[in-house]
Amino acid sequence: MKKIIISTLLTLLFWACKEKTKLSYSVTATSPTEYPTEVHLGFFTDAKNQLICGVPKTGMLQAGWQGDGAKGGQGGSVIPAHIDLTYVAYAEKKFYHLDADLPKEKILEVFRKGYLTQSNEIDENGKKMMVPAHYDILTVGMAPGGMVVIWLSGNKSRVEICRLQAKETFVDVNDFYQNADNENQEQFFNSWFKLAVPDSIQAEIEKNGIPFKLWDDYRIRYKYRFVVNPYDDKDKVTGVHNLQYSGEEDFITKQSDAEKYREQGIPYNVTVEFTKYFVNIIFDDRETISVFEALQEKHPGKPIDIVLTPTFMYEDIKVSVKCEQEEIKLQKYKLDGVYGG
Structure with a gap:
């Protein structure tokens, strides 16, 4: 009986410590260069549904699937448990909404594990020494088809946390931006398709459509x-x-x-x-x-x-x-x- 009580107390202590873990990180958002998106509203919350920070609203996102995008002053120090995100996909001419739980245990594990990075210190063989480091950037990537991927990254190290699926939604263009031209939904999508999507990709979409499967093939x-x-x-x-x-x-x-x-x-x-x-x-x-x-x-x-x-x-x-x-x-x-x- 005594062993069971001790074991239970240790388990509770372990989980309590995990819940209190706080690590500093910045939040960025990105999309493939050829298929830009833009955040409308987005935020992360913790396990108690308390707001941690927003997903950066820094204009059109096209830093590339391997890029981190602009930080926009957003970040946190608590393990995120949930994401709520609404964004526009210019190449698809539609808005998406994501409302999903995050694998906070995996995020915590990756944070704690860290990685090795190259320092400026030189070892006895004249090589730069590898030293322990912690991930400090949480990136939200948005690809065609409502695909959303979350990564943690540091210096020359980046790991996928999860792949999520957003659903098509409706957002009035007047709520999204200052509609000086009084465009309706169709006019908004058509004009921004021409402005945001590279000409070569417009031609490719017209000929073959959007390669929705490609980003899952990458995984x-x-x-x-x-x-x-x-x-x-x-x-x-x-x-x-x-x-x-x-x-x-x-x-x-x-x-x-x-x-x-x-x-x-x-x-x-x-x-x-x-x-x-x-x-x-x-x-x-x-x-x-x-x-x-x-x-x-x-x-x-x-x-x-x-x-x-x-x-x-x-x-x-x-x-x-x-x-x-x-x-x-x-x-x-x-x-x-x-x-x-």
């Missing part, structure tokens, strides 16, 4: 790693920074960690740091998804290598994707730059 995790072949034995890999189309990212400096396979979304870009050089490669999403899907179909459950092979003096980087004995060369990636020397 599909594959087991892969980067295999980097330095040009010669004198040049060593000192860091690999992988930013993914899913919006997540990580930075690896230990060779033993870089050699491990990880469950992650397809890469958006990867920056590889060598002893003398560092290179940045940007991947084409459609090509990479197609290659990964093809290899997984032929080799179900097998891990994948993205092989990076520098040419002489790092003038170019050849990129291929390998699974077991099958290797496919990528054609549509871009070498954004080679620096150092």
Whole structure:
């Protein structure tokens, strides 16, 4: 009986401590560059339904799915438990409303776990030391189809918290903005579609529609790693920074960690740091998804290598994707730059 009482008290104490956990963070909002949105009203509340802060209203959102957007002076120090958000999706010509609980236990776990980031301190081997850090940005991402994703991010580290689904709603344009031209709903949507959505995307929408499934495809995790072949034995890999189309990212400096396979979304870009050089490669999403899907179909459950092979003096980087004995060369990636020397 005594053991049961002690166990119960410890459990209550544990949960009480968790509820009191307070960590400082800023709140940002973003959308894909090609499919901008704008917040109408939005806010986070805690487990007791008390207001924490608003979702920033900073105008049109198009910082990109991998960007954090403007902070707008919003933030908090209490674990959020609920989000209420209304926004306009210009490419879809509609308003969305989200009213959803958040996985506060997961948020708390990610906050507490933190991550390692590169400091300015130098270790005995002349390398910058990795030190513990805490996530300090909570980002709300809005993609076509009412898809809303929440991330926590820090320096070169970003993790998805959850994916939520907003529903189409009605908002009178007169309540949304100062309607000097007295536009009705249809006129408002048509004029802002032309102003906010890039011409190339307008043409793409007219021809093929909006690729609603794409952002969920980004979230599909594959087991892969980067295999980097330095040009010669004198040049060593000192860091690999992988930013993914899913919006997540990580930075690896230990060779033993870089050699491990990880469950992650397809890469958006990867920056590889060598002893003398560092290179940045940007991947084409459609090509990479197609290659990964093809290899997984032929080799179900097998891990994948993205092989990076520098040419002489790092003038170019050849990129291929390998699974077991099958290797496919990528054609549509871009070498954004080679620096150092």
